[in-house]
Amino acid sequence: MAFLLGMAMTFAYAQSDTGSDSIRHLDEVVVTSKLTFREVIPSQKMSGEQLEKLNTHSVADALRYFSGLQLKDYGGVGGIKTVNIRSMGTNHLGIYYDGVELGNAQNGQIDLGQFSLDNVDEVTLYNGQKSAIFQTASDFGNAGSVYIRTHRPWFSYGETHHLKASVKYGSSDMIRLSGLYEQKLNDDLSLSLSAGFLNASGKYKFRYRRVNIDGTTAWDTTAVRQNGDIHAERAEVNLHGVIPEGYWYVKGYLYNSERGIPGAIVNNVWHRGERQWDLNNFYQAAWQKSFTPRFSSRAMAKFAYYRTHYENRDSTQLPVDNRYWQQEFYFTTSHVYEILPLWSASLSYDLRWNKLNADIYNFAYPTRWSNLVSIATAVDYSRVKIQASILLSMIKDRTRAGGSQPLLSRWTPAVFANFYPLRGKMLSLRAFMKRSFRMPTFNDLYYTDMGNAMLRPETATQYDVGLVLNKSWTTGIVRHVGVQADGYYNTVKDKIVAYPKGQQFRWTMLNLGKVHIKGVDIEAEADFQPLRDLTLTGRIQYTYQDARDVTDPATPYYHDQIPYIPWHSGSAIVGLSYKGWDLNYSFIYAGERYNEQENIVYNHMEPWYTNDLSLMYRWKWGKMSWKATLEVNNLLDQDYDVIVNYPMPKRNYNVSLVIEY
Secondary structure: OOHHHHHHHHHHHHHHOOOOOOOOOOOOOOOOOOOOOOOOOOOEEEEHHHHHHOOOOEHHHHHOOOOOEEEEEOOOOOOOEEEEEOOOOHHHEEEEEOOEEOOOOOOOOOOHHHOEOOOEEEEEEEEOOOOOOOOOHHHHHOOEEEEEEEOOOOOOOOOOEEEEEEEEEEOOOEEEEEEEEEEEEEOOEEEEEEEEEEEEOOOOEEEEEEEOOOOOEEEEEEEEOOOOOEEEEEEEEEEEEEEOOEEEEEEEEEEEEEEEEOOOOOOOOOOOOEEEEEEEEEEEEEEEEEEEOOEEEEEEEEEEEEEEEEEEOOOOOOOEEEEEEEEEEEEEEEEEEEEEOOEEEEEEEEEEEEEEEEOOOOOOOOEEEEEEEEEEEEEEEOOEEEEEEEEEEEEEEEEOOOEEOOOEEEEEEEEEEEEOOOHHHOEEEEEEEEEEEEOOOHHHHHOOOOOOOOOOOEEEEEEEEEEEEEEEOOOOOEEEEEEEEEEEEEEEEOOEEEEEEOEEEEEEEEEOOEEEEEEEEEEEEEEEEEEOOEEEEEEEEEEEEEEEEOOOOOOOOOOOEOOOOOOEEEEEEEEEEEOOEEEEEEEEEEOOEEOOOOOOHHHEEOOEEEEEEEEEEEEEEOOEEEEEEEEEEOOOOOOOEOOOOOEOOOOEEEEEEEEEO
16 A cells, blocks of 8 residues: 555655765665555466566566466457456456556457556456455456556656667567656656557468368468558556555556458458557546555546447458447545454445447447445454455446346355465465356447347356465575465356457357356466576466356257367466576467367367567666567467467567667
8 A cells, every 4th residue: 555655755764864975775665554465365476577578568468378367369469369267258357457447348358469568567367356355346346357557656866767768670560669758756746658659560471271070181371461450559647646644646548559350261361351440548546545554545536438440341241330439437435444453344336337339320329337335354363364255236227229227236245265374374275255247248238230138147156275385595596486276166157258250340149058167277486596697487387177068958069168268278488597688488388179169070279389489688888778689489480370260470570679767
């Protein structure tokens, strides 16, 4: 809670305790409140330092290295990228940008490729929910959450501003430019400006091969991916302030893009006429204060406006030229009180209003009001931590033609527990049970061509047991070892699944009915220092998922694996650092899976894997820090597709230069 306050206190101390002709460097002091950070379940995290060493450009790229997640990637620099958590679907995963959830009431899918890592300090994944009771009501409603924390200005003694600029050039005629400027206005106020530019033709060679059921080759073609170009600009401005026992910030974000949609390769069609324009902007503010050591409050607000223009010029299909306007207003307030030194409770309320307009004939023009109220409590006693919460969701839709829809409400409880059997808390045993609930999106229900007004809301129940082992050493070759392992069982009732319908922007919606999901997530990491200037880091994660449709025994796909969920997947990262040099290798693997409901040979998809390599060198020149990087992605030139008929790039390259002042 008092992160910024701690930094301000450190800076003030440095001013008062430094002589006129000498400089004393003080390490950063972070003051935290146990009311704010009383977490029960550990998370998966990747910091800015880890992210910059990998071949990651967007938040979607970073999430590939987390266990329990499956990334849907339609290929290329500008291809849409969404993420699925533990086979429960994209809409069960909340994406939070500096504490406020990113929304898309139209289709529920956040294109994570739009969010650059240039200004991101940390990406964190929580399964179940962020297990701290001081949070928004919507945080309690997701099956999992991804938190994106952007960089907050930090100034050493005598510093008043920072400047960072980068340029990257790579395959597919890709060029990325980004800049970050930070200005200290006074001891309690700072300003930051971040901007980015991306342009790429999206063209890349691929080999496309399909085999008949009898083993003969149906076709084997090498071609160049077309209509995958993108032009995008991004801008963000932040104002950070410190108040007694608290902080506040105001943020404005703008993303504008035009992209081609290459579409699926079917019937020997290699070029599509689909294009999409996006103008997304949102403005959010947060305020937090501790009134007493036992009571804290937080308030946040957001307004978002999204405009989408979709056009299909394909002569083989009916012409389409549609525009969509989406608006969202969000307000939340949270309060936490320490009843006893070991016992806290919180109350949160969220209000969200969503509206969607379009220039489509007979469009429904839906509006949705969402009210969420949560009550949570946490006990932290010696080696035991327990948290319980219950969320009430009340949602009401209204359409222009159909009028007001009935109020829909759900109670969703959750219980989390963590036990430390050993002194020093090196080992922890954890478990949780949670029920989550989500409404169908506006497209699911009301879209003119494919909306299904008969869709039922989707409910998921999660059970998880796991352990965490962490051990660190100050001397010796081995400096840190960490292991996380979880086994889980999820049930999803009335699961909603979206399939691409020829055109990437449109979908076919249906209720699968009921799905049972069994899985295991394992993550391990270790740090070594064999020599004074030589460090070696390693990280590996593995996921097993068995996600079966158990709706109707009479259907041919009963007890089959649901589409696009591999049984086995994983990744590995190895980094070697010596003085100013960093060499990093990463490996990603996805096992066999099926692209339709029936697990038959015709729908089978082969496993795919990629090997990526990067070499980075850092040096100082005057007052500036320089960093040059060479990246080779898909090192072994593998031919693969994540989504059927959407081939991914073969071997590709990037070079970049970053300057900091």
